[in-house]
Amino acid sequence: MTILADAIVIGGGIHGCSTALHLCRAGLKPVLIEKDYAGRHASGVNAGGVRQLARHVAEIPLSIRSMDLWERIGDLVDDECGFESHGQVLVAEDDGELAACAERVADLQGRGFTHEELIDGAELRRLVPAVAETCPGGVVSRRDGAAQPARTVAAFRRKAEQLGATIREGEPAGHVRREDGLWRVDVGADTYAAPVLVNAAGAWAGRIAESLGEPVPVETVAPMLMITSKVPHFIDPVVILRGRKLSFKQFGNGTVLIGGGHLAVPDQDRGTTILDWRRLAESARTVFELFPVMREAQILRAWAGIEARMKDDLPVLGPSARHPGLYHQFGFSLHGFQLGPAAGAVMAELIVEGGTQTRIGALGIERFRS
Amino acid sequence: MNNAPKRDAYDVAVIGAGPAGLAAAATAAKAGLTVLLLDENAGPGGQVWRAITSTPLADRTQLGQDFWSGEDLVRDLRESGAEVIHRATVWSLDAALEIGVSVGGGSAFVSARRVILATGALERPFPIPGWTLPGVMTAGAAQTLLKSSGLVPDEPTVIAGQGPLLWLLSAQILRLGGRIDRILDTTERKNILGALPHAPAFATSPYFRKGLALMREVRAKVKVVSGVTALEARGEGTLSSVTYRVGAREETLPASLLLLHQGVVPNVNLAMAAGVAHAWDEVQLAWLPVLGKDGATSVEGIAVAGDGAGIGGAEAAALRGRLAALAAIEALAPAALATLPSVAGVRAALVRAERGRPFLDLLFRPSRPFRIPADDTTVCRCEEITARDIREAVAIGATGPNQLKAYRRTGMGPCQGRLCGLTVTELMAEARGKTPQEIGYYRLRAPVKPIALAELAALPKSKADTEAVVRG
Numbered sequence: 092m093t094i095l096a097d098a099i100v101i102g103g104g105i106h107g108c109s110t111a112l113h114l115c116r117a118g119l120k121p122v123l124i125e126k127d128y129a130g131r132h133a134s135g136v137n138a139g140g141v142r143q144l145a146r147h148v149a150e151i152p153l154s155i156r157s158m159d160l161w162e163r164i165g166d167l168v169d170d171e172c173g174f175e176s177h178g179q180v181l182v183a184e185d186d187g188e189l190a191a192c193a194e195r196v197a198d199l200q201g202r203g204f205t206h207e208e209l210i211d212g213a214e215l216r217r218l219v220p221a222v223a224e225t226c227p228g229g230v231v232s233r234r235d236g237a238a239q240p241a242r243t244v245a246a247f248r249r250k251a252e253q254l255g256a257t258i259r260e261g262e263p264a265g266h267v268r269r270e271d272g273l274w275r276v277d278v279g280a281d282t283y284a285a286p287v288l289v290n291a292a293g294a295w296a297g298r299i300a301e302s303l304g305e306p307v308p309v310e311t312v313a314p315m316l317m318i319t320s321k322v323p324h325f326i327d328p329v330v331i332l333r334g335r336k337l338s339f340k341q342f343g344n345g346t347v348l349i350g351g352g353h354l355a356v357p358d359q360d361r362g363t364t365i366l367d368w369r370r371l372a373e374s375a376r377t378v379f380e381l382f383p384v385m386r387e388a389q390i391l392r393a394w395a396g397i398e399a400r401m402k403d404d405l406p407v408l409g410p411s412a413r414h415p416g417l418y419h420q421f422g423f424s425l426h427g428f429q430l431g432p433a434a435g436a437v438m439a440e441l442i443v444e445g446g447t448q449t450r451i452g453a454l455g456i457e458r459f460r461s
Numbered sequence: 462m463n464n465a466p467k468r469d470a471y472d473v474a475v476i477g478a479g480p481a482g483l484a485a486a487a488t489a490a491k492a493g494l495t496v497l498l499l500d501e502n503a504g505p506g507g508q509v510w511r512a513i514t515s516t517p518l519a520d521r522t523q524l525g526q527d528f529w530s531g532e533d534l535v536r537d538l539r540e541s542g543a544e545v546i547h548r549a550t551v552w553s554l555d556a557a558l559e560i561g562v563s564v565g566g567g568s569a570f571v572s573a574r575r576v577i578l579a580t581g582a583l584e585r586p587f588p589i590p591g592w593t594l595p596g597v598m599t600a601g602a603a604q605t606l607l608k609s610s611g612l613v614p615d616e617p618t619v620i621a622g623q624g625p626l627l628w629l630l631s632a633q634i635l636r637l638g639g640r641i642d643r644i645l646d647t648t649e650r651k652n653i654l655g656a657l658p659h660a661p662a663f664a665t666s667p668y669f670r671k672g673l674a675l676m677r678e679v680r681a682k683v684k685v686v687s688g689v690t691a692l693e694a695r696g697e698g699t700l701s702s703v704t705y706r707v708g709a710r711e712e713t714l715p716a717s718l719l720l721l722h723q724g725v726v727p728n729v730n731l732a733m734a735a736g737v738a739h740a741w742d743e744v745q746l747a748w749l750p751v752l753g754k755d756g757a758t759s760v761e762g763i764a765v766a767g768d769g770a771g772i773g774g775a776e777a778a779a780l781r782g783r784l785a786a787l788a789a790i791e792a793l794a795p796a797a798l799a800t801l802p803s804v805a806g807v808r809a810a811l812v813r814a815e816r817g818r819p820f821l822d823l824l825f826r827p828s829r830p831f832r833i834p835a836d837d838t839t840v841c842r843c844e845e846i847t848a849r850d851i852r853e854a855v856a857i858g859a860t861g862p863n864q865l866k867a868y869r870r871t872g873m874g875p876c877q878g879r880l881c882g883l884t885v886t887e888l889m890a891e892a893r894g895k896t897p898q899e900i901g902y903y904r905l906r907a908p909v910k911p912i913a914l915a916e917l918a919a920l921p922k923s924k925a926d927t928e929a930v931v932r933g
Contacts, residue, residue: 128860128861128864130864130867131863135867239867241864241866241867242867242868244867245858245859245864245867245868248858249857249858319914320875320911363736365555365556365557366553366555366906366907368553368561368570368907368917368920369920371917372917372918372920375914375915375917375918375920376918378914378918379914379915379918385914386914386915387913387914387915388913388914389875389911389912389913389914390908390911390912390913390914390917391873391874391875391877391908391911392873392877392906392908393906393907393908394906
C-alpha cells in the first residue's frame with residue numbers, strides 16, 4: 092500500500108526524532124522510519140554531553156541555538172530529559188595547553204562568541220576540586236551540562252508521535268527513490284511517498300547519500316563508554332581533557348561515566364560492536380592518575396554506539412546539492428547529541444520556509460563536491 | 462598477578478568448574494590439548510558439588526551420595542594435566558575468543574581456539590512483597606553456607622517455594638540439626654496434571670526414588686503446607702514474620718529467616734555478552750542458548766555445556782561437558798578420538814540422564830503470580846523499581862527491557878540484570894500482550910562482572926607487554 096505523507100524522515104536518532112517533532116510543530120505530518128527502535132544506536136547510548144565547549148567554529152551558531160532549546164527542553168518535549176547544567180570544563184594539564192586555550196578563547200571572542208571562558212588554576216580547582224594540583228587552568232562553558240540520552244530520544248520520539256508523526260520502528264527503509272515528483276521509501280509491505288525526504292540515518296546515512304549520487308567521505312565508528320560503581324560525590328561539571336582522550340561525568344547517584352572517544356570495532360551490518368578493552372584500559376589509567384578519589388571504583392558496564400564520522404569532523408546539514416526535496420542531517424562525528432534539538436528546528440525551517448536564520452552554511456553537503 | 466594463566470593462548474578454555482566444566486576440561490586435556498579451566502570459586506565442584514574438596518562435613522550421609530559422586534570427576538581433572546585457576550573471574554569474552562580474566566587483583570587476556578562455557582545456573586528471581594528485607598535469602602545462598610562452613614539455621618526459619626533443591630536443602634539442614642519451622646510449598650496443583658504424561662519416564666529415572674525419599678524424610682520432621690498461592694515477608698528493618706495464603710485462608714508465622722527458592726535458570730550473562738544467540742523456552746520459562754550439535758552455539762568456536770545450556774541436572778551436565786570437549790577434540794586433534802569413549806555412547810547416556818527432566822520442568826513450573834508480581838513488589842533491587850513503575854513505563858512507551866533502561870534504569874545496577882531480568886521480560890510481555898521472545902532481554906556485554914578500575918588501569922598495554930609481564 093502506498094501511504095502519502097508530508098515528509099519522510101529516515102532514522103530514529105535524536106536528529107530524526109527532533110526533525111519529525113519540529114515538522115509537526117510547523118503543521119506537517121511526517122513519517123519517521125527506524126530500522127531498530129528510536130535511540131537504539133549512538134543517540135541513545137552516548138555520554139549525554141550537552142556541550143558548546145570546544146566546538147568547531149562552523150557549528151557554534153547551531154550549538155548556541157540548541158543550548159537555548161535545552162534550557163527549556165521540558166517545554167519542547169514534556170520531559171526534562173535528565174538535563175542538568177553544571178557547566179563543562181576543559182582541563183589544561185600544562186602551560187603549553189593553557190596557552191592554546193587562551194588563544195582559542197581570544198579567537199572566539201573576536202568572532203563574538205562569549206560562551207567559553209578562560210580560567211586559572213584556582214578557579215579550575217574550585218569547579219573541579221579533585222583535579223591534580225599540577226593543572227594550571229582551562230576553559231569553562233558555564234551553561235553546558237549533560238542529559239540522559241536514551242530518555243531524551245524517547246521523549247522526542249513520544250512528543251513527535253503525539254503531535255501527529257507516524258513512527259515506523261523495527262523495519263528498515265528500503266529502495267529509496269524519487270518517482271513522479273515524490274520521494275518513495277519501502278517499509279515492509281508499505282511504500283511511503285512524500286515531497287520531502289530527510290536523511291538522518293546516522294551511521295547508515297552515508298550509504299543512502301551515496302545511493303542517491305552524493306557520496307561523502309564518512310566512516311562508521313563506535314566510541315566506547317564505561318560507567319563505575321557509586322563513589323562519594325566529588326564533581327559537578329562535565330570534565331574533558333585537552334591533551335588526552337578523556338571525558339568524565341559524575342551522576343547524581345554517584346556513578347561516574349568515563350568516555351573520551353576511544354573506539355570499539357563496529358559491525359555495521361549486524362548493528363553490534365566489539366569493545367577494545369586495551370583502549371578502555373587507557374581511559375582507566377588516565378582516570379587513575381588524575382582522580383585519586385576514583386581508585387577504589389569498580390567498572391560496572393561498558394558499551395559503544397555506532398555512528399558516522401566525517402573526514403572533516405563536521406556534520407552534513409542542509410539541502411541536497413543534487414535533488415529537490417532531499418535534505419541531509421548526519422555525520423555528527425561524535426558530537427551530535429547536543430545539536431539535536433536545534434538541528435531539527437533548523438531542518439524544519441529549511442523544509443517549510445526554505446531558509447533559516449541560523450548560520451549553517453559551512454555544513455552543507457556541497458562542500459564535498461570536487 | 463599471582464597464579465596468572467601460564468600461556469597467552471590455549472587450545473581449549475573452559476569457564477566454570479562444576480560438573481560440565483570438570484568433565485570438559487578433563488576430557489580435552491587427556492586428549493593432549495592445552496586446556497585452561499577458569500573458575501570463580503575457591504575449589505572445584507560448582508554449585509552442586511560446592512566445597513567438595515574442603516567441606517567440614519565429613520559424615521557422608523549429611524550431604525548425601527549425590528554430592529560425593531563429584532569426587533571422581535575432580536580426580537579425573539587433577540590427573541588430566543589441565544591448567545586450573547580458581548578464584549578467577551572471567552569478565553569478558555568476545556567473538557574473537559579472547560577472554561578477560563581477573564585473578565588475585567590483576568587481569569589478563571588469554572585466547573583460545575575453542576571456548577566451552579560451563580557457567581551453570583542461577584536461582585530464578587522470586588519477587589514477593591518484602592523479599593529485599595534482611596533475613597530473606599535464597600535457598601542457594603543458605604546451601605552455600607551449609608556446604609562450605611557447615612552452618613545451618615538455628616532461629617525461626619521458614620522455607621518457601623518449590624523444586625528439587627528446596628527439598629534437598631531442607632533434608633540437609635535437618636540432618637545437620639538445623640531448624641525449619643515450616644515449609645510453604647508453592648507448587649501449583651494443576652502442574653501435577655500437566656506433568657502426569659511424563660511421569661512414566663520420570664519413574665524410570667534415578668531422580669524418582671531419590672526425590673520421593675527426600676520428601677518423605679523432610680515431611681517426617683517438618684510441617685509442610687501445600688498449595689500456597691501468596692507469600693509476603695514482613696518486618697521493620699528486618700524480617701519478623703511470613704504471611705501466606707492457601708485458598709481463602711491466610712496465616713502469619715513469626716520468622717527471622719525466610720529461604721526462598723523457585724528453581725534455577727541458565728546463567729546466560731557471559732554467553733550473551735559474547736554474542737551467543739538465545740531464545741525463550743516456554744517450558745523452562747528462561748532464556749536458553751540456541752544450540753547445534755554437542756553444545757555448539759551461534760558464535761564459531763564457543764560451546765555451552767551444563768545447566769547453562771538448559772537445566773538438566775548434574776549428571777546431564779557432566780555428559781554435556783564431555784560432548785562439548787569431544788567436539789573440540791574432533792576439530793583440533795581428531796587422532797586422539799580413537800583413545801576416548803565414543804561420542805555415540807556419551808550421547809546415549811545423555812538421553813538417559815535427561816529422561817526425567819520434562820516431568821520436573823512441568824511439575825515445578827513456577828506459577829504466574831510468583832513470576833510476575835503485583836504492583837507494589839520490588840522487581841529491580843539495584844534501582845528499587847517496582848512492578849508498578851515498570852507497568853507505568855510501558856504505558857508511556859517503553860517497549861522492551863533495553864528501552865526500559867531509559868525510563869527506569871532497570872538492569873543497569875551492579876547485578877546486571879541477574880535479579881530482575883526474567884521478571885522484567887515476562888512482566889513487559891504481559892503488559893504489552895506479547896511473548897517473552899518478542900519482548901527480548903537486556904543487551905548484555907562485558908564486563909559481565911564488575912572489574913576494579915585500578916585493575917583495568919594496570920592492564921598491560923599491548924600484547925608484547927602482556928607477555929613480558931606473564932613471563933617475567
